[in-house]
Amino acid sequence: MTKEPKRTTTGRGRGRRPADEVRADVLRTVGDLLLTEGMSDLTFERVARLSGVSKTTLYKWWPSKGALALDGYFHAVEETLTFPESGDIRVDLLSQLRAFVHLMTETPGGKVLAELIGQAQTDNDLSVALRELYSKERRRQAVERLTLAQEQGQLETTVDTQVVVDQLWGAIYHRLLLRDEPVTDAFIVALVDNLLTGIARSGSAVDKR
Amino acid sequence: MTKEPKRTTTGRGRGRRPADEVRADVLRTVGDLLLTEGMSDLTFERVARLSGVSKTTLYKWWPSKGALALDGYFHAVEETLTFPESGDIRVDLLSQLRAFVHLMTETPGGKVLAELIGQAQTDNDLSVALRELYSKERRRQAVERLTLAQEQGQLETTVDTQVVVDQLWGAIYHRLLLRDEPVTDAFIVALVDNLLTGIARSGSAVDKR
DNA sequence: GCTTATATGTACGAGGCGTTCATTTACTTC
DNA sequence: GAAGTAAATGAACGCCTCGTACATATAAGC
Numbered sequence: 001m002t003k004e005p006k007r008t009t010t011g012r013g014r015g016r017r018p019a020d021e022v023r024a025d026v027l028r029t030v031g032d033l034l035l036t037e038g039m040s041d042l043t044f045e046r047v048a049r050l051s052g053v054s055k056t057t058l059y060k061w062w063p064s065k066g067a068l069a070l071d072g073y074f075h076a077v078e079e080t081l082t083f084p085e086s087g088d089i090r091v092d093l094l095s096q097l098r099a100f101v102h103l104m105t106e107t108p109g110g111k112v113l114a115e116l117i118g119q120a121q122t123d124n125d126l127s128v129a130l131r132e133l134y135s136k137e138r139r140r141q142a143v144e145r146l147t148l149a150q151e152q153g154q155l156e157t158t159v160d161t162q163v164v165v166d167q168l169w170g171a172i173y174h175r176l177l178l179r180d181e182p183v184t185d186a187f188i189v190a191l192v193d194n195l196l197t198g199i200a201r202s203g204s205a206v207d208k209r
Numbered sequence: 210m211t212k213e214p215k216r217t218t219t220g221r222g223r224g225r226r227p228a229d230e231v232r233a234d235v236l237r238t239v240g241d242l243l244l245t246e247g248m249s250d251l252t253f254e255r256v257a258r259l260s261g262v263s264k265t266t267l268y269k270w271w272p273s274k275g276a277l278a279l280d281g282y283f284h285a286v287e288e289t290l291t292f293p294e295s296g297d298i299r300v301d302l303l304s305q306l307r308a309f310v311h312l313m314t315e316t317p318g319g320k321v322l323a324e325l326i327g328q329a330q331t332d333n334d335l336s337v338a339l340r341e342l343y344s345k346e347r348r349r350q351a352v353e354r355l356t357l358a359q360e361q362g363q364l365e366t367t368v369d370t371q372v373v374v375d376q377l378w379g380a381i382y383h384r385l386l387l388r389d390e391p392v393t394d395a396f397i398v399a400l401v402d403n404l405l406t407g408i409a410r411s412g413s414a415v416d417k418r
Numbered sequence: 419g420c421t422t423a424t425a426t427g428t429a430c431g432a433g434g435c436g437t438t439c440a441t442t443t444a445c446t447t448c
Numbered sequence: 449g450a451a452g453t454a455a456a457t458g459a460a461c462g463c464c465t466c467g468t469a470c471a472t473a474t475a476a477g478c
Contacts, residue, residue: 014426014473022425040331045465054426059467114330117386121327122249127388135389159408162390163399166380171372174379177326177386179336180344181371190372198407199368223457225444231456254434263457268436 025051026058030072035108039115042069066119066126070133073116077109083141089149090192096142097168097188104176105183114176139165167195234260235267239281244317248324251278275328275335279342282325286318292350298358299401305351306377306397313385314392323385348374376404 029051033042042065048055062068081099084092104110113134120127139162146161155161171191175183238260242251251274257264271277290308293301313319322343329336348371355370364370380400384392 016424016426016473016475019424019475038331043465044467054428055467056427056469057425060424118327118330121324121386122247131387131389135387139389153410155408156410159403160399163380163396163403164408166383166390166396167376167400167403170380170383171375172379173383173386174375177330177382178340178344180340180348181375187372187375190369191376194368194372194376195404196407196409198405199364199373200405201362201365223442225442225455225457228444228455252434253436264436265438265458266456269455 022053022057026053027072027075030068031076034069034072034112035076039069039112039119064123064125066123067129069116069119070126070129073112074133083145085145089154090196092145093168093192094188097172097191100169101172101183101188117177142169164195168192231262231266235262236281236284239277240285243278243281243321244285248278248321248328273332273334275332276338278325279335279338282321283342292354294354298363299405301354302377302401303397306381306400309378310381310392310397326386351378373404377401
């Protein structure tokens with residue numbers, strides 16, 4: 001009986017613990033907190049208490065609340081929005097936009113993402129991380145699909161596909177974040193059709209292209 | 210020498226003060242703080258110290274940080290974005306969108322507004338107030354102008370003008386809030402032209418309307 | 419085994435939150 | 449002008465969060 005580890009299997013004590021075990025405990029706690037309480041109740045102090053991981057360790061690996069939240073979010077939310085390729089760009093856009101809206105409005109992760117974007121307005125580190133880990137890839141996929149449609153002769157080749165992304169997804173974000181109008185299915189359809197066929201009256205002086 | 214007011218002209222003491230004087234002191238302080246430090250450094254405690262108004266009074270009139278910030282913002286920022294009516298909807302949209310982008314990117318108020326929208330994601334009172342005091346009127350003006358264009362035969366009458374608003378302003382907000390692509394003048398022009406003339410290749414199967 | 423990296427408990431000062439309370443003063447009414 | 453009411457004040461409170469510091473205990477790597 002020289003010295004035994006003072007830690008039982010469950011109870012915690014002092015001393016190093018396996019890194020992945022610690023990390024898993026933290027991310028699970030952060031994910032739970034985000035989905036149940038939301039961003040505003042996420043604090044280092046609470047995460048430390050609920051996860052059993054010490055504040056010292058938290059601050060070591062996650063320098064800011066944003067970093068912590070983002071990590072927890074991606075751990076909690078299954079992100080599988082791969083773009084369909086039916087051959088018809090209109091069909092695929094509708095399908096993808098509907099899936100996106102579903103994710104944002106019908107799953108708890110949607111609110112969290114909105115809160116993350118919100119926090120990013122006052123947390124530059126979070127803004128950068130969000131862009132790198134989330135926006136960039138999403139945008140890349142959309143642009144890729146739109147470019148394919150151009151190559152297949154379905155879209156005008158002169159059109160900047162980046163702008164198209166903003167006019168579809170950005171419009172949805174607008175309603176989600178400002179919340180002054182509801183995001184209905186009719187809205188989604190109108191988004192796509194307005195953009196595909198244009199809104200200027202045929203033969204009008206406005207229609208210059 | 211019965212009793213004199215213990216307050217000199219500048220120095221503060223206990224007791225009631227003129228309501229507008231108090232209100233002015235607060236709004237000036239909040240506006241300054243927002244424009245110089247930003248939303249994250251705006252606290253009741255600091256506003257009380259800097260304005261000379263007691264915390265008790267602040268909490269009485271402004272129930273939340275969001276209410277305080279919004280009030281201060283509208284006091285500090287001159288909001289004059291009346292829609293032009295040149296007779297050409299394309300010209301007027303470009304003009305108005307450019308003015309909006311200028312406001313958001315070239316004036317200090319732009320960042321503050323983004324931060325307010327951000328805060329609104331975790332502060333429902335602020336969300337409601339922002340919608341009532343800001344978004345609604347902006348959207349109303351845009352819809353009004355677009356409806357006029359419909360009546361003048363420049364836009365298809367079947368188009369939902371609300372959706373158009375999201376596809377123009379929403380697209381800009383998207384880039385401003387996510388910051389993954391810059392908001393250039395070419396972007397603004399592309400926004401308008403994509404939407405007016407459509408992006409589907411003429412004669413393509415996609416173009417169903 | 420020895421060394422190093424890491425997690426732990428504990429404590430700290432600073433600061434914000436949101437509220438209470440008695441006191442002082444401006445406004446209103448008669 | 450006097451009395452009564454509404455409002456602003458200072459001060460203090462308990463609670464929470466932040467971010468950091470320190471000494472100690474343990475897992476990994478060599």
